[in-house]
Amino acid sequence: MHIMVKISPLKPYLPKKPEEFTTNPYDVIGDEEEKKLKLNSNSLIHLILPDGDGDEIYENAAKAYQRYKDDGLIAKENQPSIFVYKQESRFFSHQGLIMGLSLQDYEAGNIVKHEYTRDKPLQDRTNHIVSTKVAAGLVWSVFSANKKIKKTIDKIQKKDPLFTFSKNDYKHLLWQETDPKIIENLTRLFKNEKVYIADGHHRAASAAEYRKKQLSGMNEEEEEKPWQYLLSYVASDDQIRILPYNRVIKKLPMDIEDFLEKLKEIYEIKQKDKAFDPVRKNQVAMCLKGKWYELNVKTKEFNSKRDSLDVAILQDKVLNPILGISDPRSDENIFFVGGVKNPLDMEKYITEKGNDIFFNLYPVNIKDLETIADLGGVMPPKSTWFDPKVLSGLILHDL
Secondary structure, eight states: OOOOOOEEOBOOEEESSHHHHOBSOGGGOOHHHHHHHHTOTTSTHHHHSOOOSTTHHHHHHHHHHHHHHHTTSEEEOOSOBEEEEEEEOSSOEEEEEEEEEEHHHHHHTSEEOOSOOOHHHHHHHHHHHHHHOEEOSOEEEEEOOOHHHHHHHHHHTTSOOSEEEEETTEEEEEEEEOOHHHHHHHHHHHTTOOEEEEEOHHHHHHHHHHHHHHHHTOSSOOSOOGGGEEEEEEEEGGGOOEEEEEEEESOOSSOHHHHHHHHTTTEEEEEESSOOOOOSTTEEEEEETTEEEEEEEOOOOOSSTGGGSHHHHIIIIIITTTTOOSOTTTOTTEEEEESOOOHHHHHHHHHTTOOSEEEEEOOOOHHHHHHHHHTTOOOOSSOEEESSOOOBSSSBEEO
16 A cells, blocks of 8 residues: 655744743643633633633633634634744744644544543533634644655744744744745655644544534535645654653552562562662653662564564453453543653652552653554553644644
8 A cells, every 4th residue: 555645734823922922732631720720811821721611611712713713812824834843942843734634644544543532521522623613723644754855844943933932941942934945845844744643632533523514514626625624733753852751540449469470470579779760661660658679571482573662561461350440441440641750750659649559650652652553453541652743723723
């Protein structure tokens, strides 16, 4: 099968004051952060996490979007544009393209998924798009590092950026490219690229649902419409930092000795005297009621790449059979912590917050994710935490 991914420039709305307007993605904003953002009427928060009950939520989202236009907080870009977005700090920087990816390719499987979507969040985001007719959050996708694409991205960055501002410990830069030749060149370069969805499966699936609704109302294929394309941040896989998505067990349903005995069938266990991070795949750092243990997986034989992932071993061999957590998405006894880098902060989930076990995992490798996705496999839920998160509201893709 010949893979072909069609990209498209966008004619989006852009914020006048991006520093004030943009936010984290809706699904990583905590309650405190949401309350604080809502004090500012010029924030994207009123569109992505509106107040209200039932369908009122979606009406309020649509009203917020209209208000941003009426008040001149956002302005329409009339030239077809592709953007380069960079986040930089002293410790880590990464960059990628913001553009449209063909939802036809998504349906055809040329844009590869690796995660199941859940009905409730999918329904919520679909209602949101149907009501507002805008995408404000980026779907983060990756492709295999490619020198020619990198060269084009570097060329676009030679100009002055459209935006530059600081937020969430990073400097954010956005360049706009309107030259049809450069856009045409990128279109050609992406024709043979396979693109993988890294972060934003529900945003992607809801955009595809919206497209289906639009297509069902059309007699024949009209000219290109914005809703045929997914608003995407597309980055080379050597520009990716994945942090672990750790697991916390609230209550251990047996005594410690029994639990450790059962773990010995799967892992070599060493007690450690202080908090630490695992240093390789198939090693887990576990804080059990305040004591730290190094767990090394005994077997080297796995049926598949998916089965070799630490999140999969933990789910298949420990959480389900030993702790009785068959569905980690809905079980009350488990929750997930992504983006915490310091093991001493992890320890506090046990010593200060009263939980029983913290599983500190080694991050998933992006190449493993690509291999599993290529084989049509599915990652266990909450396997990867992409860091830093790309801001929402830099670009509003009007449908």
